[in-house]
Amino acid sequence: MPKLDADVVVVGAGVAGLCCAAQLVAEGVSAAVVCETPEVGWALRSAQLGTRSKGFVQHPIFQPGLNGGSWFSAARIVNAPVSFHVSPPMHILNKATGARAELRAAPSASAILDVLAPLVPFPLDELRADLERVLNVALRMSWEDLAALQRTPLTHWVAEQGGDQTLTMIMCVLAANLTETTPQVAAEHVSVYGMMGMLRGLVSGEAFVTAPSPDPWEGLLVPLGRGLDAAGCPVRRGARVEQLIVEDGRAAGVALRGGDEVRGRAVALAVGNPRIPGLLGPLASEVAAPLDYANQLLGHDACTYSLLDKPVVPLQNMTMVADAAGSNLAYLFPMQAIAPDSTEEGRWLLAAQAQFSKEAYAEIGGHDGAVKHLLDLQEDMFPGFHDATVDRTEMTHKHHWLNPLTHGPKLPPQSSEVPGLYFAGDGSTPILGIGVEGAGQAGAIRARQIAADLRG
């Protein structure tokens, strides 16, 4: 029998894989991480401009209400020297009217509606009591009870709570804003967990948007990766997995490009949905159904990072720009204000981001059209923006980050066909937390389960 490299082989060095590995370390189970890129956390890496300015739009979400949260706990387990700034509250700006609202932490339905009312394009008065009643039901639940509603469509649940069609429509408009989709997508796909998790996280103050320190380029995950190495959990960088190894019907490790193997008693895949089919043989329905569903909702995201030599952008907060109907046009991130240490002196760094469905991305003209949309919006809002730009870079990504917020099928925690194979990344279930925190929770929850299974 080939020698084992570790009890558990973790594939993927995003936040899910690293939190999975750290939790395995805490459980006393040996793990090895396989990372295909030169360094861990590649999907969260920031852009470098000028001599030392660093822009990013992926801000690790911190949910202290979840026992400190997954990545926070992982940093403790491996003693990683990383800290973070909590960004100032986000602003929502209606571009048509100039109305601006600050997302203050609002614990109750009445407080939430006071915060959001200036942005709703019609009066809420007649519906307000009913809306507050329904919102308060979900606001009072524990996160675990809310997570149990991950397969319940929002629209069904609102009806169960006695909400009529108009109330359902308003909830879908709110859900669309929170999940950066359209009311139609929200009505068809968003779960109670998706809508209320985002509302409680981002509007109710149960999750904070953070900027990692001391080095925004290294961010959160590079120190976690080094911490794992030091804790005896090797991270094998620049190693791409080609295929899962199955022996006697069980997962026994992974084969790498170039011919090497990494062997273990269990394999945790934390690679994100799109990469899973390439690693497995013909797909069983437990895997095929969630991946087909996820592909329907494949999103595209475009970002521009512009380094300016004049202060033509008078923003001090992360700002969501909405159109007259309240729909999201873009997010703007004035890096020098929200991420200390990110921007060299005498410069201003503005990151901008917009999300598109597959259809909207094709319609706008793909990468070039999406970038133009963002740059035109910034020049329109901040005259002189183009002239003040001394350096610029752009990124577009395909993404499935809506998956955890939908009620469609998700990857199971472990394969029922291949014992020893676990799914530990974004898009797997059970779910807890949102965004980066949610992916980290998937890894950490799965690590506890694997450790219990290995102990027998």
Ligand SMILES: Cc1cc2nc3c(=O)[nH]c(=O)nc-3n(C[C@H](O)[C@H](O)[C@H](O)COP(=O)(O)OP(=O)(O)OC[C@H]3O[C@@H](n4cnc5c(N)ncnc54)[C@H](O)[C@@H]3O)c2cc1C
């Ligand atoms: C543009 C954008 C902005 C976002 N902004 C935020 C934000 O502000 N806040 C927030 O909380 N969340 C944000 N998110 C969501 C967040 O980034 C994800 O939820 C999270 O990164 C998912 O983590 P993961 O570890 O599951 O997957 P990933 O980060 O995708 O990690 C998967 C890893 O697996 C590796 N891998 C894949 N295949 C193989 C293979 N064959 N061999 C070896 N390795 C492999 C990949 O290289 C990758 O490193 C954003 C996402 C995007 C795309």
